[in-house]
Amino acid sequence: xxxxxxxxxxxxxxxxxxxxxxxxxxxxxxxxxxxxxxxxxxxxxxxxxxxxxxxxxxxxxxxxxxxxxxxxxxxxxxxxxxxxxxxxxxxxxxxxxxxxxxxxxxxxxxxxxxxxxxxxxxxxxxxxxxxxxxxxxxxxxxxxxxxxxxxxxxxxxxxxxxxxxxxxxxxxxxxxxxxxxxxxxxxxxxxxxxxxxxxxxxxxxxxxxxxxxxxxxxxxxxxxxxxxxxxxxxxxxxxxxxxxxxxxxxxxxxxxxxxxxxxxxxxxxxxxxxxxxxxxxxxxxxxxxxxxxxxxxxxxxxxxxxxxxxxxxxxxxxxxxxxxxxxxxxxxxxxxxxxxxxxxxxxxxxxxxxxxxxxxxxxxxxxxxxxxxxxxxxxxxxxxxxxxxxxxxxxxxxxxxxxxxxxxxxxxxxxxxxxxxxxxxxxxxxxxxxxxxxxxxxxxxxxxxxxxxxxxxxxxxxxxxxxxxxxxxxxxxxxxxxxxxxxxxxxxxxxxxxxxxxxxxxxxxxxxxxx
Numbered sequence: 422x423x424x425x426x427x428x429x430x431x432x433x434x435x436x437x438x439x440x441x442x443x444x445x446x447x448x449x450x451x452x453x454x455x456x457x458x459x460x461x462x463x464x465x466x467x468x469x470x471x472x473x474x475x476x477x478x479x480x481x482x483x484x485x486x487x488x489x490x491x492x493x494x495x496x497x498x499x500x501x502x503x504x505x506x507x508x509x510x511x512x513x514x515x516x517x518x519x520x521x522x523x524x525x526x527x528x529x530x531x532x533x534x535x536x537x538x539x540x541x542x543x544x545x546x547x548x549x550x551x552x553x554x555x556x557x558x559x560x561x562x563x564x565x566x567x568x569x570x571x572x573x574x575x576x577x578x579x580x581x582x583x584x585x586x587x588x589x590x591x592x593x594x595x596x597x598x599x600x601x602x603x604x605x606x607x608x609x610x611x612x613x614x615x616x617x618x619x620x621x622x623x624x625x626x627x628x629x630x631x632x633x634x635x636x637x638x639x640x641x642x643x644x645x646x647x648x649x650x651x652x653x654x655x656x657x658x659x660x661x662x663x664x665x666x667x668x669x670x671x672x673x674x675x676x677x678x679x680x681x682x683x684x685x686x687x688x689x690x691x692x693x694x695x696x697x698x699x700x701x702x703x704x705x706x707x708x709x710x711x712x713x714x715x716x717x718x719x720x721x722x723x724x725x726x727x728x729x730x731x732x733x734x735x736x737x738x739x740x741x742x743x744x745x746x747x748x749x750x751x752x753x754x755x756x757x758x759x760x761x762x763x764x765x766x767x768x769x770x771x772x773x774x775x776x777x778x779x780x781x782x783x784x785x786x787x788x789x790x791x792x793x794x795x796x797x798x799x800x801x802x803x804x805x806x807x808x809x810x811x812x813x814x815x816x817x818x819x820x821x822x823x824x825x826x827x828x829x830x831x832x833x834x835x836x837x838x839x840x841x842x843x844x845x846x847x848x849x850x851x852x853x854x855x856x857x858x859x860x861x862x863x864x865x866x867x868x869x870x871x872x873x874x875x876x877x878x879x880x881x882x883x884x885x886x887x888x889x890x891x892x893x894x895x896x897x898x899x900x901x902x903x904x905x906x907x908x909x910x911x912x913x914x915x916x917x918x919x920x921x922x923x924x925x926x927x928x929x930x931x932x933x934x935x936x
Contacts, residue, residue, distance in 0.1 A: 423520055426607040429600075431470040436477040438517065438551045445551070446516040446608070447544075448480035451600040452593065454510035455566060460688045461578055463585035464512055464596040480513035481506040482542035483567050484696045494828050497847065499545045509570065509692040514597050515543055517550030517560040520609020528614040528870045529605055531640070532562045533594055533630075535621030535648075535833070537659075538710050539568045539703075552841035556866040559610040563597035565626075566590045569675065569699040570692070572709040574668035577684045579714075587668060587712040591629050595717070598630065598639055616642035616869045620836060624648025624738075625660040628722035629711060631731035642872050644865070645738040646839070647832055649723055649796040652747045653928040654764045654788075660711075661721050668712035675709075678702050724933045727800050729809035735872035737865075738801070739816035739898075740793040744832035747792030747925075750785055757787040765928065777921035790925055798895065798918065799926030800933070806892035814874055814898070815890040820857060821902040824848045838900070839865050853902050860884055860905050864898075874898075 422444055425434050435446035452464035459465055482488075484507055488500035520527050530553060534541040543562035550560025565571060571590025579586040602612045617640045619627045624645040630636050631643055651658035663671075679698055681687050687695070699709075711718050725731050749764065751757035761778070762769040772778050778788045794817065801813045818835040822828055824847075837843050841862040843850045863884060864874035874887050885905045888896040895917055899906045909917070918926065 423518055423523065423609055425473060426523075428604045428607060430467050432473045433476040434473050435516070438554070440551060440555060443517055443519045443551050443554045446476040446518075447478055448513045449474075449476055449516065450480075450512060451514050451563075452512040452596050455512060455570070455589070455593075456509050456692075457688065460509070460570065461573055461575070461589060461684065462582060463589065463592045479515065479544040480564065481508035481511055482544065483507070483511040483564060484509050484570055484692050485540050485567060486696070486700055488540070488542075494826065494831055495833070497826070498833070499547050505542070505544070511564050511566065512593055512596070514561055514563045514600070515550070516608050517554040518608045518610070519554045519557065520559065523607055523609055525609040526606075526611035526614070527557055527559050527609050528616070529559045529561060529601060529610045529612070530869050531598055531601055531615055531617045532560065533565070533617070533619035533623035533626040534562070535619060535623040536567065537708070538572060538590060538622045538625075539708060541567065541622070546845045547836045547840055547842050549840060549842050549845070552862055553866055553869075556862070558866050558869050559605065559608060561597075561601050561605070563594055565593035565597070569695060569709050572711065573672045573675065574665060574709075574712050574714075575672035575676065575684060576669050578672075579665065579669060581684075583716075585716060587665060587714045588717045591626060591633075591711065591717055594626055594630060595633065595636065598636070602639055613641070614870075615640040616644065618644035618646070619648065620646035620833060621648055621650075622660075625650075625722070628660070628726055628731070629718065631734075632719065632722040632725040633717055634719075635717075636732065640732070640734065642735050642868065643732065643737075644868065645736060646835070647740050647744060647793060649738070649793055649800065650745055651723070651796040651929055651932065652745075652792040653790075653795045653799075653925040653932070654747055654749055656932060660723060662711040662713045662718050663707075665712045665714050668709070671707050671709060674706060675699070675702055678706075721933070723796075723800070727803060727930065727933050729804065729807075733810055735811045735813075735868070737814045737816070737868050737874065738797050739818065740791060740797060741830040741832060741835050742791065742817060742819040743830040745792045746786075746789055747795065748786035748789040751787055752785055754779065754781070754787075757781070761788075768928075772924055775921045775924060777919070788921075790922070792929075795922065795925040796929040798890070798922070799929040801890045802892050802895065802926055803930050805890070812872065812889040813891075814868065814887060815896075816898045816900060818900045820854065820900060822848065823850060823854075835861075835900070838862070853904075857900060857902060857904060861900055864905070
């Protein structure tokens with residue numbers, strides 16, 4: 422087993438995982454601490470060290486609101502430790518490898534965590550890479566700056582560091598990815614077989630990395646989980662970068678909120694004080710996120726993906742059944758019709774003649790559907806119709822999730838299954854859930870290895886075939902408690918998307934196109 426590896430900055434010693442055939446290397450620095458003059462600056466080179474650096478514990482998480490203090494579903498799931506070490510010195514990554522030597526050239530997963538670019542950390546317990554590593558995949562989880570530290574813009578920054586004026590969190594991710602390209606051989610990995618993946622804002626970060634021209638050739642596959650968060654009934658949505666000038670105004674406003682007027686003064690302030698003030702600030706003002714700086718970010722990454730202006734690699738994308746529902750809320754059918762006209766203009770009558778559009782539940786929600794599903798399918802449909810990109814694989818997670826809170830298929834619950842880390846969760850999962858997790862992790866590992874999720878299960882029998890989603894045959898994989906259920910995978914045409922779904926898929930695409 423590889424227990425000691427030599428990186429470009431020095432040697433690191435890992436620790437055996439629960440399965441001693443796997444070595445976990447935790448807290449490896451990939452850039453200099455982003456403190457002092459490096460606050461709000463692109464990641465700088467890491468300094469070398471002498472001897473062998475201990476890599477047996479996770480490094481501190483990025484500065485953010487203290488996790489685990491609430492009673493929401495995420496505090497129950499994995500934000501369980503309010504005493505998790507936290508520091509502005511946070512640019513570290515973690516590696517799980519089952520390689521016995523540096524010559525094995527195993528495929529590599531580089532993972533970006535989610536949390537709206539405001540919260541989150543790679544040491545969340547659902548991100549344990551051991552189960553994937555047992556399948557011959559090296560797992561790398563990358564920490565990056567978030568919230569005001571990762572995404573503040575300001576005119577002074579633009580003037581003084583024109584090559585990297587904003588998007589520092591994305592630049593951290595990019596630096597971590599490039600570190601992996603340069604160093605992963607020492608851990609038994611193949612730098613030419615890297616897949617990047619993420620969920621929620623982490624999946625949005627995957628889209629951002631795909632759309633950055635400087636990343637060409639750094640990875641050969643992408644997994645975008647629950648990240649295309651748009652609503653076919655509304656303009657805009659989560660993940661749309663702001664124009665740099667608008668982001669700069671937000672940064673100027675925040676510095677005024679802090680009581681300082683220059684970046685130098687702000688760099689002198691304590692990081693936890695800034696974090697506390699930012700928590701107060703965002704109660705009234707905009708969150709800080711990506712900005713179109715024409716250095717790293719050149720536009721809406723989702724629109725660029727639709728247009729084929731991002732990395733041309735195989736893509737796996739999907740969503741959970743219950744997350745981000747989209748609908749028209751109205752007290753009457755007539756009010757709903759008015760809202761439909763406002764949403765779709767001249768196409769409203771076409772929408773209103775579809776029976777599902779007039780379907781209303783007890784809450785007054787008309788035409789309810791999963792906005793993520795509409796957006797993902799609409800984009801994949803358009804791309805494949807126009808011959809853009811390599812294979813696209815779509816999934817929907819629709820399992821029965823146990824627990825007293827009746828949380829359903831909430832946003833992020835599928836992470837327990839893809840990483841096959843159910844045993845760490847408090848929920849009373851049963852054998853069928855563990856069978857599903859094993860199979861989902863198998864599909865994921867196969868995609869990372871081959872750009873194709875298909876292959877055999879642990880019993881060496883083929884898993885249900887998962888065909889690509891195309892305009893002509895919109896195949897999908899639905900993950901239920903009973904197992905993997907392929908839809909429209911048969912040899913004969915067995916129906917496409919419904920008229921209602923098709924309309925909203927097209928509406929999602931039209932909004933991305935600005936129509």
